[in-house]
Amino acid sequence: MGRVAPEENYLQDLNNRFQEAEVLDDSQVPIIDFSGDPKYIVDAIAWACQEWGFFQAINHGVPIASMKNVLKLAKEIFNQTSEENEAYNSLGNKLSDDPSEAYRYGSGFNNRKDEKAIDLKYFLRLDYSLARQEDIWPESPSCFREVMKKYHDQVSAFGHCLLDNISKGLGLENSYDLKVMGEKIICIMNYYLPYHTPELVKGLSAHSDPRAISILIQDDVGGLEVCKHGQWFAVKPVKDAFVVNIADQLQIITNAKYKSAEHRVRAHPEKSRLSVVAFFGPGLDTVVGPLPEMVSEKNPPLYRECVIKDYLTQFYAKGLDGKRSLDYVKLDHGAKV
Numbered sequence: 001m002g003r004v005a006p007e008e009n010y011l012q013d014l015n016n017r018f019q020e021a022e023v024l025d026d027s028q029v030p031i032i033d034f035s036g037d038p039k040y041i042v043d044a045i046a047w048a049c050q051e052w053g054f055f056q057a058i059n060h061g062v063p064i065a066s067m068k069n070v071l072k073l074a075k076e077i078f079n080q081t082s083e084e085n086e087a088y089n090s091l092g093n094k095l096s097d098d099p100s101e102a103y104r105y106g107s108g109f110n111n112r113k114d115e116k117a118i119d120l121k122y123f124l125r126l127d128y129s130l131a132r133q134e135d136i137w138p139e140s141p142s143c144f145r146e147v148m149k150k151y152h153d154q155v156s157a158f159g160h161c162l163l164d165n166i167s168k169g170l171g172l173e174n175s176y177d178l179k180v181m182g183e184k185i186i187c188i189m190n191y192y193l194p195y196h197t198p199e200l201v202k203g204l205s206a207h208s209d210p211r212a213i214s215i216l217i218q219d220d221v222g223g224l225e226v227c228k229h230g231q232w233f234a235v236k237p238v239k240d241a242f243v244v245n246i247a248d249q250l251q252i253i254t255n256a257k258y259k260s261a262e263h264r265v266r267a268h269p270e271k272s273r274l275s276v277v278a279f280f281g282p283g284l285d286t287v288v289g290p291l292p293e294m295v296s297e298k299n300p301p302l303y304r305e306c307v308i309k310d311y312l313t314q315f316y317a318k319g320l321d322g323k324r325s326l327d328y329v330k331l332d333h334g335a336k337v
């Protein structure tokens with residue numbers, strides 16, 4: 001893991017730097033206990049989705065051993081030589097230019113080299129829809145298929161439990177099947193490099209996720225931050241918890257009732273950091289727009305309808321830029337959400 005980055009590509013503009021002073025550290029990000037009363041869970045999720053678009057989930061039902069195995073596997077992968085990791089990109093010629101489709105190992109955000117300050121991280125992206133295709137999954141490290149398939153089934157079940165609870169909170173059970181929002185899953189393992197003066201670089205630039213909902217395992221290093229009403233908050237690692245965040249497609253279908261959370265990652269001065277995220281979203285041909293149940297005369301649609309494939313294409317073409325991806329579908333009167 002001891003790779004050294006060419007410094008000048010990673011340094012941020014003076015006025016773009018993550019300032020330590022602007023982050024609140026007192027843990028206010030909601031924590032939801034999934035072993036609680038079902039009504040409490042529905043209400044707590046609904047509140048967190050409206051206020052924060054972000055929460056941590058404990059007692060979520062996914063075996064802790066499985067989460068640990070995934071982090072251990074990620075550690076093993078990023079400990080391999082870069083040649084070994086580049087080899088993922090030639091697997092069955094699965095690498096394409098469409099980042100939503102590929103197995104891909106790379107660095108920065110989607111291997112972009114044209115950014116002013118490149119994100120200081122490596123990643124391995126997997127299309128989790130391929131989880132059932134034995135011959136396509138990587139075979140190394142040797143436990144890869146077993147660990148990732150098991151985790152696929154477990155995190156999918158939790159993702160669908162979340163969507164079910166969100167559907168209840170929105171009162172959509174009888175009119176719209178929110179399962180659509182979890183039809184396609186992409187999994188990304190992130191490995192962040194340490195940097196002696198973290199304020200000069202970016203671990204991961206501020207962005208909102210382009211799909212519907214993201215479920216993340218982070219190790220105990222910390223550095224993830226979420227923005228609420230213009231204020232940044234540290235998302236401190238909570239033992240055995242998932243970090244859950246609402247992404248753009250849920251903001252769109254709820255006509256901005258639920259917030260797609262803007263977040264970023266700060267580099268650590270000494271330690272590397274690992275995270276593994278499962279991104280749940282609609283299939284690529286799905287057309288998404290505000291649901292009729294979520295709009296009214298007083299609350300007109302803020303977004304136009306859009307095919308997911310097109311939304312993702314503009315997201316990857318544009319690079320990470322706060323919540324600006326939503327501008328792509330915003331209608332004129334769509335104001336500031």
Ligand SMILES: O=C(O)CCC(=O)C(=O)O
Nearest residue numbers: 188190218224265275277
């Ligand atoms: O590593 C993290 O904590 C956040 C990762 C993330 O936001 C992403 O991959 O979209």
Ligand SMILES: [Fe+2]
Nearest residue numbers: 207208209263
């Ligand atoms: Fe993200």
